[in-house]
Amino acid sequence: MDKKPKMTGVQRRLLFGAIFLMATSSIGPAFLTQTSVFTEQFLASFAFAILASIIIDIGAQLNIWRILSVSGKRGQDVANQVFPGLGYLIAFLIVLGGFAFNIGNVAGAGLGFNAIFGWDPRIGAALAGIIAIIVFLLKNGRAVMDVIIQILGVLMIAITAFVMIRSNPPYGEAAYRAVMPEEPMTLFLPVVTLVGGTVGGYITFAGAHRLIEAGVTGKENLGFVSTAANLGILTTGVMRTLLFLAVLGVVSGGVALNPENPPASVFQIALGDIGMQIFGVVLVAAALSSVIGSAYTSASFLRSLHRVFDDYNNIVIISFIVISTIIFTFVGRPVVLLILAGAFNGLILPLTLGAVLIASRNRKIVGDYKHPMWMIIFGIVAVIITLIAGFMSLQGLQDLWTQ
Numbered sequence: 082m083d084k085k086p087k088m089t090g091v092q093r094r095l096l097f098g099a100i101f102l103m104a105t106s107s108i109g110p111a112f113l114t115q116t117s118v119f120t121e122q123f124l125a126s127f128a129f130a131i132l133a134s135i136i137i138d139i140g141a142q143l144n145i146w147r148i149l150s151v152s153g154k155r156g157q158d159v160a161n162q163v164f165p166g167l168g169y170l171i172a173f174l175i176v177l178g179g180f181a182f183n184i185g186n187v188a189g190a191g192l193g194f195n196a197i198f199g200w201d202p203r204i205g206a207a208l209a210g211i212i213a214i215i216v217f218l219l220k221n222g223r224a225v226m227d228v229i230i231q232i233l234g235v236l237m238i239a240i241t242a243f244v245m246i247r248s249n250p251p252y253g254e255a256a257y258r259a260v261m262p263e264e265p266m267t268l269f270l271p272v273v274t275l276v277g278g279t280v281g282g283y284i285t286f287a288g289a290h291r292l293i294e295a296g297v298t299g300k301e302n303l304g305f306v307s308t309a310a311n312l313g314i315l316t317t318g319v320m321r322t323l324l325f326l327a328v329l330g331v332v333s334g335g336v337a338l339n340p341e342n343p344p345a346s347v348f349q350i351a352l353g354d355i356g357m358q359i360f361g362v363v364l365v366a367a368a369l370s371s372v373i374g375s376a377y378t379s380a381s382f383l384r385s386l387h388r389v390f391d392d393y394n395n396i397v398i399i400s401f402i403v404i405s406t407i408i409f410t411f412v413g414r415p416v417v418l419l420i421l422a423g424a425f426n427g428l429i430l431p432l433t434l435g436a437v438l439i440a441s442r443n444r445k446i447v448g449d450y451k452h453p454m455w456m457i458i459f460g461i462v463a464v465i466i467t468l469i470a471g472f473m474s475l476q477g478l479q480d481l482w483t484q
Contacts, residue, residue, distance in 0.1 A: 102287045344360065
């Protein structure tokens with residue numbers, strides 16, 4: 082039975098910091114775009130994809146966070162112990178996916194400032210990059226990061242809840258379709274995309290690596306870690322559900338979303354002229370928190386490759402932000418890019434989760450810790466589902482890119 086140490090002030094900050102680092106890392110521009118696009122396409126049946134993805138997410142995240150916590154090692158180090166070289170491959174794939182997401186994140190920040198103030202998106206993107214860089218230049222930057230992402234996360238959830246209420250969605254139909262969707266076989270791409278955007282790639286490791294860096298490891302902290310893992314997924318699920326219902330309320334009335342900026346049109350239709358500025362606030366909050374989370378976690382996967390990445394971790398993080406911001410200037414088709422990035426990260430998940438499940442039975446990694454069998458089964462189901470859904474979604478990705 083997991084021990085439950087008494088919660089201190091520092092532990093409470095770390096708990097909510099890990100929860101919101103993971104949650105806000107996934108609640109970025111890609112999150113807003115994916116949810117809006119798929120809700121318009123599948124209407125109330127998209128609720129099934131959300132519910133399925135939350136269940137898979139919990140299975141993935143619980144396994145990964147607990148095993149990493151017990152081992153006291155980051156994801157790439159555990160993978161290397163499972164199979165020499167696997168951790169380096171995973172690190173490469175995750176950093177690549179992190180770059181794809183972060184380009185979208187800085188682009189989203191630029192569009193957010195454009196919606197609020199009418200600025201050139203490149204100026205807004207540069208400002209968001211500067212703010213993120215300042216966080217990591219501060220002496221107590223990690224503590225500041227914990228606080229900032231909590232504030233941004235609560236702000237996004239509160240505003241989206243208000244928009245949902247104003248859009249007056251068909252709650253009953255959404256609840257019914259969550260378990261009885263129309264044409265469920267068509268929901269494979271949405272499921273793997275949501276899973277990829279929530280726990281795929283670097284995201285599921287965000288909070289776990291934060292806790293490891295803070296020294297929250299070992300069997301004595303498993304209760305703490307499990308609580309953080311579950312609350313992180315539930316926080317993301319709440320935001321996803323609120324946004325889904327807000328979009329559903331708009332499109333159920335027969336209104337078509339603007340394909341150039343689907344989530345922005347939801348806020349504008351629901352709230353009127355001021356809706357665009359309010360959406361800008363949400364987009365900036367989502368993008369800035371994701372820029373911080375993506376850069377921090379992606380850089381943590383490089384720390385084992387060479388001592389220089391560990392000794393100069395903050396410089397690596399800052400470089401990650403700067404490069405992503407520069408690349409944004411040359412990238413087009415942002416809506417498609419964000420959806421593709423989520424699906425790509427979903428395809429990485431079977432590899433990373435599979436490695437962690439194997440590690441759970443390796444005494445050299447976890448010592449005398451006995452990982453619960455029900456969690457292993459839960460994790461295996463998540464691997465199989467995401468593997469099948471990932472392959473089935475490849476055709477959908479090809480069709481999306483060629484549109």
